[in-house]
Amino acid sequence: xxxxxxxxxxxxxxxxxxxxxxxxxxxxxxxxxxxxxxxxxxxxxxxxxxxxxxxxxxxxxxxxxxxxxxxxxxxxxxxxxxxxxxxxxxxxxxxxxxxxxxxxxxxxxxxxxxxxxxxxxxxxxxxxxxxxxxxxxxxxxxxxxxxxxxxxxxxxxxxxxxxxxxxxxxxxxxxxxxxxxxxxxxxxxxxxxxxxxxxxxxxxxxxxxxxxxxxxxxxxxxxxxxxxxxxxxxxxxxxxxxxxxxxxxxxxxxxxxxxxxxxxxxxxxxxxxxxxxxxxxxxxxxx
Amino acid sequence: xxxxxxxxxxxxxxxxxxxxxxxxxxxxxxxxxxxxxxxxxxxxxxxxxxxxxxxxxxxxxxxxxxxxxxxxxxxxxxxxxxxxxxxxxxxxxxxxxxxxxxxxxxxxxxxxxxxxxxxxxxxxxxxxxxxxxxxxxxxxxxxxxxxxxxxxxxxxxxxxxxxxxxxxxxxxxxxxxxxxxxxxxxxxxxxxxxxxxxxxxxxxxxxxxxxxxxxxxxxxxxxxxxxxxxxxxxxxxxxxxxxxxxxxxxxxxxxxxxxxxxxxxxxxxxxxxxxxxxxxxxxxxxxxxxxxxxxxxxxxxxxxxxxxxxxxxxxxxxxxxxxxxxxxxxxxxxxxxxxxxxxxxxxxxxxxxxxxxxxxxxxxxxxxxxxxxxxxxxxxxxxxxxxxxxxxxxxxxxxxxxxxxxxxxxxxxxxxxxxxxxxxxxxxxxxxxxxxxxxxxxx
Numbered sequence: 001x002x003x004x005x006x007x008x009x010x011x012x013x014x015x016x017x018x019x020x021x022x023x024x025x026x027x028x029x030x031x032x033x034x035x036x037x038x039x040x041x042x043x044x045x046x047x048x049x050x051x052x053x054x055x056x057x058x059x060x061x062x063x064x065x066x067x068x069x070x071x072x073x074x075x076x077x078x079x080x081x082x083x084x085x086x087x088x089x090x091x092x093x094x095x096x097x098x099x100x101x102x103x104x105x106x107x108x109x110x111x112x113x114x115x116x117x118x119x120x121x122x123x124x125x126x127x128x129x130x131x132x133x134x135x136x137x138x139x140x141x142x143x144x145x146x147x148x149x150x151x152x153x154x155x156x157x158x159x160x161x162x163x164x165x166x167x168x169x170x171x172x173x174x175x176x177x178x179x180x181x182x183x184x185x186x187x188x189x190x191x192x193x194x195x196x197x198x199x200x201x202x203x204x205x206x207x208x209x210x211x212x213x214x215x216x217x218x219x220x221x222x223x224x225x226x227x228x229x230x231x232x233x234x235x236x237x238x239x240x241x242x243x244x245x246x247x248x249x250x251x252x253x254x255x256x257x258x259x260x261x262x263x264x265x266x267x268x269x270x271x272x273x274x275x276x277x278x279x280x281x282x283x284x285x286x287x
Numbered sequence: 288x289x290x291x292x293x294x295x296x297x298x299x300x301x302x303x304x305x306x307x308x309x310x311x312x313x314x315x316x317x318x319x320x321x322x323x324x325x326x327x328x329x330x331x332x333x334x335x336x337x338x339x340x341x342x343x344x345x346x347x348x349x350x351x352x353x354x355x356x357x358x359x360x361x362x363x364x365x366x367x368x369x370x371x372x373x374x375x376x377x378x379x380x381x382x383x384x385x386x387x388x389x390x391x392x393x394x395x396x397x398x399x400x401x402x403x404x405x406x407x408x409x410x411x412x413x414x415x416x417x418x419x420x421x422x423x424x425x426x427x428x429x430x431x432x433x434x435x436x437x438x439x440x441x442x443x444x445x446x447x448x449x450x451x452x453x454x455x456x457x458x459x460x461x462x463x464x465x466x467x468x469x470x471x472x473x474x475x476x477x478x479x480x481x482x483x484x485x486x487x488x489x490x491x492x493x494x495x496x497x498x499x500x501x502x503x504x505x506x507x508x509x510x511x512x513x514x515x516x517x518x519x520x521x522x523x524x525x526x527x528x529x530x531x532x533x534x535x536x537x538x539x540x541x542x543x544x545x546x547x548x549x550x551x552x553x554x555x556x557x558x559x560x561x562x563x564x565x566x567x568x569x570x571x572x573x574x575x576x577x578x579x580x581x582x583x584x585x586x587x588x589x590x591x592x593x594x595x596x597x598x599x600x601x602x603x604x605x606x607x608x609x610x611x612x613x614x615x616x617x618x619x620x621x622x623x624x625x626x627x628x629x630x631x632x633x634x635x636x637x638x639x640x641x642x643x644x645x646x647x648x649x650x651x652x653x654x655x656x657x658x659x660x661x662x663x664x665x666x667x668x669x670x671x672x673x674x675x676x677x678x679x680x681x682x683x684x685x686x687x688x689x690x691x692x693x694x695x696x697x698x699x700x701x702x703x704x705x706x707x708x709x710x711x712x713x714x715x716x717x718x719x720x721x722x723x724x725x726x727x728x729x730x
Contacts, residue, residue: 014524047384053384056387057387057391057559057560058556058557058560060556061555061557061559062553062557064549064550064552065549068545068546071545071549079539082535082539085525085531085532086530087531088530134475134476134483137472141462141479172576181575182480185575218613219455219456219459219613220462221452221456221578236579236581238595239677239688239692256601256611285462285602287611287614
C-alpha cells in the first residue's frame with residue numbers, strides 16, 4: 001500500500017473533472033483582476049492623499065474580494081478538479097530500536113531521584129521573582145485616606161456645607177486633597193425618610209444627612225444611582241441595591257455586605273468633615 | 288513552474304531534500320464540508336488581527352498618566368485624558384487610516400472569537416474530539432481561553448469608561464480568591480487598582496505574551512491535524528476509518544483557502560466602512576468612581592457577567608478566609624465550565640465503553656449522552672449570557688429588575704436540565720425506532 005521512498009503513491013485519485021474553458025469565464029477573470037488592481041490603487045493613493053475612511057476601506061475591501069473572484073474563476077476553469085483518497089496513518093508501521101534499550105551500566109535509582117529532586121527545588125526557587133510583580137497589599141485594602149477632621153469635597157474640590165444638600169439630594173464626595181482616590185469615594189445624601197437603625201445615628205448630621213462608601217461591596221463598581229422612590233442606592237453593574245435609611249444594608253442583588261458608613265460631622269467653620277475612617281474595609285470582599 | 292522558480296527549487300532541494308516531504312504536503316487530502324471552514328476563517332481573522340495590530344501598536348501609548356489632549360477631536364480638545372485613551376483618540380482622528388484599522392481590528396476580533404467558538408461547537412457535535420484527537424482537542428481549548436484573554440485585554444487597552452469598569456470587576460474577582468487574593472490582584476495589577484500598572488501590563492500581555500502563546504499553540508494544533516489527518520463525514524463510497532477522501536492541498540485546497548482568505552479580509556474591510564465597530568469607546572475616558580447604565584462587557588464574556596449578576600447574595604465567612612459570591616460566580620463556575628469541556632471526551636468513552644480510534648464524524652443524535660450534555664451545556668451558557676443584559680431586558684419588557692432576575696435565576700438552572708433530559712429522550716427514541724445502538728468501536 002505504501003512505500004517509504006515515495007509517499008506520492010499514497011494518493012489515489014478517485015474522480016477527476018477536466019474543466020471546459022470558456023471565453024465568458026476569461027472575461028470574468030480579466031474584469032475581476034482589473035477591479036482588484038484598481039482597488040489597490042484607490043487604497044494607496046487614498047492613503048497618501050488622506051482620503052476618507054470610506055474610500056480607503058472600500059478600495060481595500062472591494063479589491064480583496066475581486067482578487068479572490070479572479071483567482072477562483074481562473075483555477076476552476078483551468079485546473080482539473082480532483083478528488084482523491086489517502087490512507088490514514090497506521091500505528092507501529094515499523095519498529096525501530098529505542099535508544100533506551102541499548103544496555104548501559106547498572107543505574108542507581110537513588111541518584112536519579114536526587115537529580116529530579118534538585119531540579120524540582122531549583123524550579124521552585126526560580127519562581128520566586130513573581131513575588132516582585134506587585135507590592136505587598138499591606139494596609140491598602142483596609143484603610144482609606146479618610147481621617148478625623150478631613151473635609152468632604154466635591155469632584156471640583158469644593159468643600160460642602162450641610163445646607164448644600166437639599167432633601168433627596170446626593171453628591172459624590174472625596175477626602176480633601178484626595179479627589180479621584182477611587183477607594184475613598186463616598187456618597188453624601190439626604191434621604192426624604194429619616195434613617196434608623198442599623199444606621200449609626202451618631203454619624204448622621206441634621207438627623208438625615210449621611211454618607212456611605214461609593215464602592216460596591218460586590219465587585220467594586222461605583223454605586224452610582226440613587227433611587228428616591230424607595231430610598232435605595234443602586235449599582236448599575238450587577239444591580240445590587242442598598243437601603244439608605246437602614247445602614248445601606250443590601251436588599252437585592254449579589255452584594256452580601258452593607259456599604260460602610262462614613263462617620264460624618266461639622267467642623268468649627270461649618271464645613272462637613274469626616275470624624276474618622278470607614279469603620280470596616282470598603283469595596284469587594286477579600287478572599 | 289517558471290524557469291527561475293524551478294532553478295531556485297532545484298538548488299534548495301539539493302541542499303534540503305524538499306522533494307519528498309514537499310510532495311507529501313502537496314498531496315495531503317482535505318475533506319470537503321462547509322463546517323470545516325470555520326477554523327480556517329478563524330485563522331484568516333488572526334492574520335488580519337496581527338497585521339492591523341502591528342500598525343495600531345506603533346501609535347498606542349500604554350499609560351494611565353494624564354496628558355493634555357491637543358488633537359483635532361473637538362469633544363476632547365484641551366482636556367486632561369489618560370495617556371492611553373488620548374493616544375487612541377489621536378490615532379483615530381489624526382492618523383490616516385487609523386480609525387479604519389482600529390475598526391478592522393475590532394471586527395476581526397469579533398469574527399475570530401466567534402469562529403473559534405463555532406469551530407469548537409462543530410468538533411463537539413460531530414465527535415471530532417474522540418481518540419486519537421483528544422490531545423488536539425485539549426490544545427484547542429487552551430487556544431480558546433487564550434482568545435478570550437486576548438479579547439479582554441484588547442478591549443481594556445483604550446481605557447475608556449467601559450474598559451475601566453471591566454478592569455475594575457476583574458480586579459475585584461482576583462481580590463476575592465481565597466487566601467492569595469490580595470497578593471494575586473496586586474501582583475497582576477502591579478498595585479491597587481486604579482493606581483497600579485494595569486495598562487502597561489495588559490499591553491505586554493496583549494501584544495506579546497498572549498499572541499506568542501496563541502500562535503505557538505496554533506502551530507502545534509495545525510501540525511497535529513496534518514499528522515493525524517482530518518476526520519470526515521461518512522461517505523458511502525469509502526471506508527472512512529482507513530481512508531480520507533477529499534481534495535489535495537495543491538492546487539484545489541490551496542485555492543480554496545487563498546480565496547477564503549481574500550474574501551474574509553475583504554469583507555472585514557468593507558464591514559469597517561459600514562459599521563463603526565470601534566468608535567463607541569471614544570465616548571469618554573475612564574473616570575474614577577463613575578459608571579454608566581447598561582455596562583456590558585464584550586459578548587464573549589456575557590456568560591461570566593450573567594453569572595455575577597444572578598448569583599445570590601451569599602458569602603461564607605470562615606476564620607481567616609472568605610468565600611465570596613464573586614469568587615464562586617466569577618472563578619469557580621467558569622473553572623467548572625472549562626473542566627466540563629476538558630473532561631467530556633473521557634466521560635463519553637467511559638459511559639459507552641468505547642475502544643479504538645475514531646475518524647468518521649457522527650450525528651450528535653446518534654449519541655444520546657452527547658446530545659443531552661451539549662444541549663444542556665450550551666443552553667446554560669446562552670441563558671447566562673442573556674442574564675448579562677437583565678438591566679436592558681428589564682427596561683425593554685417593563686418588568687421590574689427584581690422579578691426578572693429571580694425569574695432568570697430559576698430559568699438558568701431548570702431550563703438547561705429540562706432541555707438536556709428532552710434531548711436524551713428524543714435521541715434514545717430515535718435510536719430505538721431505527722433499531723440502532725451506540726457502537727463501541729468504529730473499525
